Ligand SMILES: Cc1cc2nc3c(=O)[nH]c(=O)nc-3n(C[C@H](O)[C@H](O)[C@H](O)COP(=O)(O)OP(=O)(O)OC[C@H]3O[C@@H](n4cnc5c(N)ncnc54)[C@H](O)[C@@H]3O)c2cc1C
């Protein structure tokens with residue numbers, strides 16, 4: 004059956020649940036949808052809340068979302084079992100603009116792997132060899148450890164797997180090596196992860212004149228551009244994004260600086276995440 008884009012939630016049953024690592028669970032639904040990597044759905048748990056989640060798997064017969072258990076909503080979602088019902092609206096947002104070239108880097112930080120995974124699979128289907136960098140807190144938090152044919156360069160904060168340090172270290176190394184050896188420069192960097200990581204990637208890419216596309220996260224209410232809850236600078240993240248290219252990022256004053264609380268009050272990114280702690 005096909006899920007139709009809708010502004011009222013459609014209730015779907017969980018078909019399968021899979022734990023991906025200590026912190027993440029993927030819920031599968033036996034419905035297909037028209038989808039572009041990077042798009043998201045609004046997920047509703049009646050009586051709790053409605054939150055955006057990226058589509059992390061997609062095939063002709065099913066789709067899935069991958070959730071990291073953090074606060075009340077995500078813990079309830081991760082606790083659902085096959086047969087339980089969940090409400091959906093969407094898909095929403097623009098998605099990544101995919102280009103095919105051997106000179107592409109995909110950089111994921113933590114749960115930022117979820118929107119990038121279908122993009123990597125799309126590139127793999129076309130036999131597109133890419134540089135694939137994935138950073139996580141530790142080995143236990145590496146999402147989809149066996150999902151891809153493409154070799155991943157892993158970084159962990161604690162050094163429990165791969166390079167001890169940040170994804171930006173490996174990306175910078177690659178850019179400099181290409182420059183030194185006369186290899187073609189990167190033509191596109193796709194990234195998703197903590198906003199500070201995406202900002203560093205944006206600044207690094209700008210300094211070497213490499214275009215990038217990043218997927219931003221803001222508090223969302225409607226998901227289709229009506230309420231203004233997700234505004235970042237001059238952009239409405241749910242409708243104009245969540246994927247933004249270098250050109251638009253350069254015009255967004257609030258990128259890695261401020262975000263709106265549920266009340267609409269603008270706060271620093273640190274305050275934004277500590278509010279969500281309460
Ligand atoms: C377009 C879009 C796509 C998204 N896709 C996914 C997805 O695929 N998978 C997924 O798990 N989440 C995704 N999110 C985030 C999701 O919507 C929820 O905000 C998240 O699950 C936390 O919700 P909660 O109510 O459980 O936790 P909250 O009560 O909001 O927060 C609980 C704790 O987690 C911390 N926290 C919350 N969100 C983050 C964050 N992003 N980074 C660091 N710390 C955080 C808070 O500071 C607090 O400590 C997406 C958000 C957007 C805007």
Ligand code: FES
Pocket residue numbers: 222223224225226227228229230231232233234239240241242
């Ligand atoms: S969530 Fe309402 S405008 Fe984006």
